[in-house]
Amino acid sequence: MAYKDLREFIALLEKEGLLARVKAEVDPEWEINGVTKNLQEAAGPAVLFENVKGHNVSIVCGIIGTPKHLALALEMDASVSEKEITEEWIRRTEHPIPPKLVKTGPCKEKILVGGKADLNAIFPPVKWHKEDRAPFIGTLGLQVTRDPETGVQNTGIYRMMVRTKNETSLLMCPHTHGLQHLQRWQRSYPGKPMPVAVVFGPEPCYLLAAGARFRHPPAEDAYAGALRQEPLELVKCETCDLEVPATSEIILEGEVYPEELEPDGPFGEYTGFQGGAQHANVFHLKAITHRNNPIFQGTREGAPKGRGWVESGLLWIKGEEYLLYKALKKVDGVVDVSVPIWSSGxxxxxxxxxxxxxxxxxxxxxxxxxxxxxxxxxxxxxxxxxxxxxxxxxxxxxxxxxxxxxxxxxxxxxxxxxxxxxxxxxxxxxxxxxxxxxxxxxxxxxxxxxxxxxxxxxxxxxxxxxxxxxxxxxxxx
Ligand SMILES: Cc1cc2nc3c(=O)[nH]c(=O)nc-3n(C[C@H](O)[C@H](O)[C@H](O)COP(=O)(O)O)c2cc1C
Ligand SMILES: [Mn+2]
Known part of the structure; x- marks a missing residue:
């Protein structure tokens, strides 16, 4: 049976000895950065920080921190090889499973619209790297948009830096489907903002689908269904017609003006180097819905060092590997393909x-x-x-x-x-x-x-x- 939500997956990881609970107080300014970096280098467990200084929301990091975690997210045995994971991924995603729309779900336990929605009240201000320009709430925020031409939804992972209590930056690179949607939106509805929903803490296969790259249609939610081998339940947003996973921890609803660009970064990048300041779009918050006692999910991006892995690499560089493997397996004579995450892809x-x-x-x-x-x-x-x-x-x-x-x-x-x-x-x-x-x-x-x-x-x-x-x-x- 597929995991119903992030909490069920956290419980499983804990049972398997692959998640640690930290009850000691940790400072979001520097300590989460240091602990997660050390755990990455040691190929250590995922971690749930239950006592974040000055905040009452817990933070979970590293649920896809090693290939073992990845195998368990796919309900495979933790001891399978990476090649077996690749082959199973390709086998499952050949047959997308459409989602089911349901009336409501746990992500609607609290509904905060307009002035009641305050990012600072929900998100601990984590500095993932010392030189980041500001706290990035979006490292594992999953952005849902709808293609204005085909009506098909997309989900990707694009970083978000806090600007004010109801504004963040949103960095979508040229190859992303999110940016393609925004460009099409600008052509179809000039001067108007495009609705964007951001999902935090869904069940694990939706996260995997968001980080990897797929051809559309169908949407990532149907590929998540394929990965979990059961339809994913979605609910409609409060302020727009986007559909998001019903059991997610936190949903942000908002909009983005295609022509609006503001400074974003520096931010520590997946290459292991600091990425400099650049311009990115701006996300304007309209509503927050969340579960009771929500868990904030984030990750320290960087390059794997020591014996380690990094979650961001396992999510998107592995996604590149699956795409490449699938294409090359059709070529006569090709036996195996890898895109090592320590090569920054x-x-x-x-x-x-x-x-x-x-x-x-x-x-x-x-x-x-x-x-x-x-x-x-x-x-x-x-x-x-x-x-x-x-x-x-x-x-x-x-x-x-x-x-x-x-x-x-x-x-x-x-x-x-x-x-x-x-x-x-x-x-x-x-x-x-x-x-x-x-x-x-x-x-x-x-x-x-x-x-x-x-x-x-x-x-x-x-x-x-x-x-x-x-x-x-x-x-x-
Ligand atoms: C942790 C993490 C952070 C990422 N940050 C960004 C980002 O800031 N901007 C971006 O364009 N892509 C980012 N990516 C890569 C995209 O999420 C990835 O290419 C994904 O396939 C995009 O989905 P799409 O193909 O549906 O657009 C990130 C991936 C991960 C796993
Ligand atoms: Mn996509």
Whole structure:
């Protein structure tokens, strides 16, 4: 049975030893930042801060903090491999399950409209990174909009910085469906604001669907249904016709003027660097509805360090991996694909069974020419099928042993760039050099001189025999 709400998932994580409750008082100015960073580096549990200084709302972080948490959100066994999660994700999302509209739900336990709606009363002012310009209430706020042309809803995750008690910034990057809706809205209803609802703390699969990227129709809510394998229940907003998950902790209702832009940031980014100040849209609050004793959900974005993972990476970089995996699985010879979250989503690693000459370059071109993920992937590394694309040691082994720089590295300059790629100074970031590394064995070069590459000395058959009778040796490993 799918999780009914965030609280049910929190209870399960706690039972599995994957969530810690912090009863000690924590200062939202710096302490939540420090505790969550330390937990990320240790691949630690999710955390529920129950005693936030100066505030009576609890904060939950890291519910998708490691692949184990991700597996449990999908009701899979916590011990499954990342590859199994990828395959199950693709299998389930092939068959979207439409949501059910219900009359009301727990997210309507308190309804605060107009002047009664005050962001500061609900959201603890968390500084996720020391240099953030202001508290960001939206790190895991999920924005719901409706396509003014097709009527299909979208849900994405776009950050929101507090400006006043009823205003936040809202940063939607060019590739997002949210910004596309806003641009279409501006064409259809010039001068008018577009309704936007923001969901905090839904059941976990809606969060997963919002962070990943899907083709529409249907909406993310139907993909969330597919991931949880049951229809999601939605309720109508109070002040507009948008539909949001009924059991969510907090819903903000408001609107955005397409032409209104104000400063946003600095903010600590998923690359691990501080993102500078820029301009973003402004969200004007019209109503808040919430559960009794709501839980605020947020996350410390950044790059994974130490033994760790980061929730933001697991939510959206994994989403890129699923899209890429799905597209490449249809290509002859492709065995496995990964987009490591420690590469900030810039690397795609593909393993292949070599079928013909030139295959690695064909794969690189296929990735970079894709309109959805091509511009996000800076480096493509192609390895042979025996190399585990999810094991950085094996990938590095392949690069070290099989690459000749003049033969195996392909550079395509002057492609579309990514504004957060700090490998170039600010004025150069419009452009990017796509780089491919063919780290497969050059079998055709050996063939041309009438020889063969040396075989591996792994002897997997002998190892398997020994492992099967391991007890006999009395060695614990
Ligand atoms: C924690 C987190 C924060 C994010 N912040 C932003 C953001 O501020 N702006 C943005 O455009 N995308 C952001 N993203 C990425 C988008 O949510 C992601 O690309 C998603 O697929 C967009 O949905 P859409 O394709 O329906 O627009 C964030 C993702 C996560 C997981
Ligand atoms: Mn979308």
């Amino acid at each position: 810039f690397h795609a690693i593909v393993s292949i069974r070599t079928l013909r000459r030139g295959q690695p370059l064909e794969i690189m071109q296929k990735i970079w020419s894709d309109p959805e993920f091509g511009s996000l992937i800076k480096h493509v590394i192609v390895v042979d099928e025996g190399v585990d694309v999810r094991n950085p040691k094996e990938v590095e082994w392949a690069i070290a042993n099989l690459v000749q720089g003049d033969r195996d590295i392909l550079v395509i300059p002057r492609c579309l760039g990514e504004s957060l790629d700090v490998s170039q100074s600010y004025s150069k970031r419009d452009w990017l050099a796509h780089t491919g590394i063919d780290a497969t064995m050059p079998i055709y070069e050996y063939e041309a001189e009438g020889t063969e590459p040396p075989p591996l000395c792994d002897d997997p058959d002998i190892k398997a025999k020994v492992v099967a009778q391991w007890q006999k040796y009395g060695i614990n490993i």
